[in-house]
Amino acid sequence: MKIAASAAAALLLAGAAHAQTAPLRTPPPAPPQAGSGVTIDLNSGPPVPAAYLAPPPAPETTVEPEPEPERAAPAAAAPTPAPTVTPPPPMPIAPPADPDARRSAMPEPVAAPPAPGVTVLDSAARAALPFTADLPPGFELVAGRPGPDFRVYTIRRGDQSFVMIYAGPASQFPIYSGQMVEAGGRASVIAAEGGIRHALEHLFQRAEAPREIHVWTMSLDGADRAMAEQIAQGVDVR
Template identity: 45%
Template sequence: MTRTLFLTAGAVVLSAGGALAQSTPDYTGSLNSMPPGAARPVETPPPPQAATPTSSPTPAPTPVTAPPRPQAAPPTSSPTPTAVTAPPRPQAASPEPRRTEPTPTTAAVPPAPSPTTVPAVSAPAATPRVLTRAEIEALPFAIALPEGYVLTAGRPGPDFQVWTVRKGGLAQLMIYAGPASQFPIHTGEQVVAGGRTSIVVVEDGRRRALEHLFQQSTAPHHIHVWVASLDGADRDRAEALAHGVSPR
């Protein structure tokens, strides 16, 4: 580019010189054409030519090199996320207990030791009392007791009494005398005969009268006789005894 500027400046100078040569009058030709002895005109020197300004060479632009592109870092495996546990929630501060003036306390007096009580020992069940013959004769009913049978009396109620016919301590027959009995106890056929109502059942093809009820207008209004739970010969003898009971 500098060389080009120099060439251009030279061309400008040459063209300027040509232009000046064309515009300046030809003094030499004029003098030669004048007659001899004529005063030679003073030659006026040509005006100095203005120097053509030269342009300072433009410095060549410095090539700008682009910075190297940063290389991408190789991918690394992402760390396994760690579970973040939430911090424990702060507990509300419990209000400060109100201060109270201490109340005077009285010393607790221990109770007086109670006297040691001896646990009551249950008395053995009393053996049913066997009625004498005289007591049996005073009962509101009549009964014939064979050898080995006894009659005992239970605890009396306000207006009733229950007796038991026993043999060897085993109950054979029960007798109630009072205002109203729980008749019937057994389930069977009711038969009214001989002034009484009987309950007849069939056992092993045989009819048995296991229960009898006597009703009367004077006290005791009911005399109820029934056979206890027995088997075999005892059951037969208890049935026979029940048939022998009658009001007095």
């Protein structure tokens, strides 16, 4: 028994030394032996600290996945209502106009005023002109709109002009093509047509204003042309 007790004490000391140097782990239990006193002594040794005992395995925790939130179905777009078109109100039908009332509502025609700047000269006005002219029966002498320093006159019968007369500082003589002839204090343009000489225009020059008197015939035919030439040749300066 003493030998067995000494052996047990030696095992305890060796185990304590081994526990301080070896990594902490739970030694596997020795298999029991029937009738062995050593086993009984070992089991009756001092308790092993809890720090040297392996912790029990943690229970496995099962994590259930969170359910996905249900996605709301996209709302269907509301149909766009068709624009409401309001028809215009019907136009009122006016009753037929009374022709007599419409005629009375029309303004009375107004006579057109005479052309501005046109004056028919009487005998007194003709006597004040810088030239003289013999007017056949039915003819008149008309003064047109004056310029800044000149004036143009017309010898006519009704609406038909026969002779034009310029009185001013500088005329556009000659305006016709023909032979230039100077006679009776004037320059004349003579044109021969079919063996007949026609005096188309005449120019008088004066020492005072108006400096020039230019007389020319209109483009006429037959008896009117002969009458125009006769009147133009009867014009003279004062």
